[in-house]
Amino acid sequence: EKKESAANVAEITAYECQRPTLLKHHNPHITEALELLEKYYQFLDHKQGDTRALAFRQASCTIKALPKRVTRVEEVRNLHRIGKHSISVIEDIVLHGTSEEVEDIRQSDWFKCMELFTSVYGCGPATADKWYKKGFRTIDEIKTSETLELRELQKLGLLYYEDLSKSIPRDEVEVIIEIIKKEVSECCPETQVEAVGGYRRGKSHSHDVDLLLTHKDSSITATLLESVVSHLKAKDMIIHASVYVGQNTLSRVSETHDSSAQPTYTSEGQQIKRVQFDHLDKAFCIMKLTRSHDKTPLIRRVDLIVTPPDQYPFSLVSWTGSKQFNRSLRRYSVKECSKTVTAHGIFDIIERKFSTAKTERDIFDILKLNYLEPWERNC
Ligand code: DGT
Numbered sequence: 001e002k003k004e005s006a007a008n009v010a011e012i013t014a015y016e017c018q019r020p021t022l023l024k025h026h027n028p029h030i031t032e033a034l035e036l037l038e039k040y041y042q043f044l045d046h047k048q049g050d051t052r053a054l055a056f057r058q059a060s061c062t063i064k065a066l067p068k069r070v071t072r073v074e075e076v077r078n079l080h081r082i083g084k085h086s087i088s089v090i091e092d093i094v095l096h097g098t099s100e101e102v103e104d105i106r107q108s109d110w111f112k113c114m115e116l117f118t119s120v121y122g123c124g125p126a127t128a129d130k131w132y133k134k135g136f137r138t139i140d141e142i143k144t145s146e147t148l149e150l151r152e153l154q155k156l157g158l159l160y161y162e163d164l165s166k167s168i169p170r171d172e173v174e175v176i177i178e179i180i181k182k183e184v185s186e187c188c189p190e191t192q193v194e195a196v197g198g199y200r201r202g203k204s205h206s207h208d209v210d211l212l213l214t215h216k217d218s219s220i221t222a223t224l225l226e227s228v229v230s231h232l233k234a235k236d237m238i239i240h241a242s243v244y245v246g247q248n249t250l251s252r253v254s255e256t257h258d259s260s261a262q263p264t265y266t267s268e269g270q271q272i273k274r275v276q277f278d279h280l281d282k283a284f285c286i287m288k289l290t291r292s293h294d295k296t297p298l299i300r301r302v303d304l305i306v307t308p309p310d311q312y313p314f315s316l317v318s319w320t321g322s323k324q325f326n327r328s329l330r331r332y333s334v335k336e337c338s339k340t341v342t343a344h345g346i347f348d349i350i351e352r353k354f355s356t357a358k359t360e361r362d363i364f365d366i367l368k369l370n371y372l373e374p375w376e377r378n379c
């Protein structure tokens with residue numbers, strides 16, 4: 001057994017960014033349970049930050065790297081970043097096929113409602129918990145309530161709930177990309193539009209479409225987002241946009257690189273307010289997209305992010321994700337290379353200077369990492 005465990009350790013690197021993590025792996029029955037616990041603790045600890053949730057995500061990532069199906073808990077006992085709690089869950093699954101703890105959470109009223117309510121655009125864990133505590137249990141009850149005070153975005157999230165809560169298959173993402181590319185090329189010719197996020201990592205379904213825009217001329221990227229958003233608005237394609245612009249200044253960018261602090265998020269969660277995540281111009285939109293062959297428009301979440309040409313490869317890595325891949329990349333860079341990595345660049349903490357990069361490969365090279373394709377970053 002010792003030998004077996006050692007063989008596994010050899011396969012599993014200390015940081016996720018040092019190895020490929022694919023969507024398909026040998027232990028989905030275990031990672032699904034661990035990621036349910038991750039979500040549960042995200043819901044539970046949204047005020048304190050998600051240390052407990054992270055522990056389950058990390059354990060899940062380690063499991064994804066195993067070369068075969070786990071048959072005995074001994075195989076995972078001494079691996080990187082699998083804590084006691086995860087071990088006990090894995091043990092239950094290996095022995096009994098399921099974990100009672102996980103199934104109890106899955107069936108609990110509170111968890112089911114938290115999942116349901118946070119699937120409303122504009123509703124984070126804090127609001128979901130509030131709705132639950134007030135006695136609401138269904139979307140319809142929320143929609144028809146006369147006492148609940150809803151924010152603008154939540155009203156829209158409820159109004160378009162049916163559309164926005166659908167996950168978007170790849171072929172539909174591709175239709176949306178083409179529609180937006182056409183509009184962007186009309187209003188800002190020669191703009192490069194790249195689909196990032198889960199789609200670029202090869203996921204079969206996405207919750208939104210993330211598009212990274214750049215142009216070879218940085219005087220154009222400075223106003224690109226505003227041009228694109230007003231063009232799309234004029235074409236009646238934007239139902240709502242939360243727009244963040246003008247933050248990508250040298251002082252703001254250096255500030256991000258100087259602080260070793262992790263990005264912080266408001267209690268409403270990452271969907272709407274991403275405080276300090278990066279300073280790129282961005283618009284989180286609800287769009288109305290009309291396809292040529294079908295009169296019913298698609299109402300979908302689309303994020304537009306604009307980056308200047310010299311920050312492009314860094315933004316590409318950051319917005320391709322996964323979130324956990326980004327976390328591991330930041331942790332690895334600081335601890336092993338004394339460098340900070342963000343969507344804007346790489347900063348050497350000791351030499352106090354920025355690196356330049358033309359491609360994603362350059363970034364992996366700077367950090368002395370083997371290159372990983374986007375679909376190998378599914379931690
Ligand atoms: P999805 O849309 O649910 O199918 O999955 P993703 O991976 O596209 O997630 P999304 O759309 O929330 O974000 C796109 C990428 O942007 C994600 O893969 C990594 C990056 N990102 C988004 N939110 C955060 C965040 O809160 N922190 C960090 N470090 N990166 C983030």
Ligand code: MG
Pocket residue numbers: 197198199206207208209210
């Ligand atoms: Mg996405």
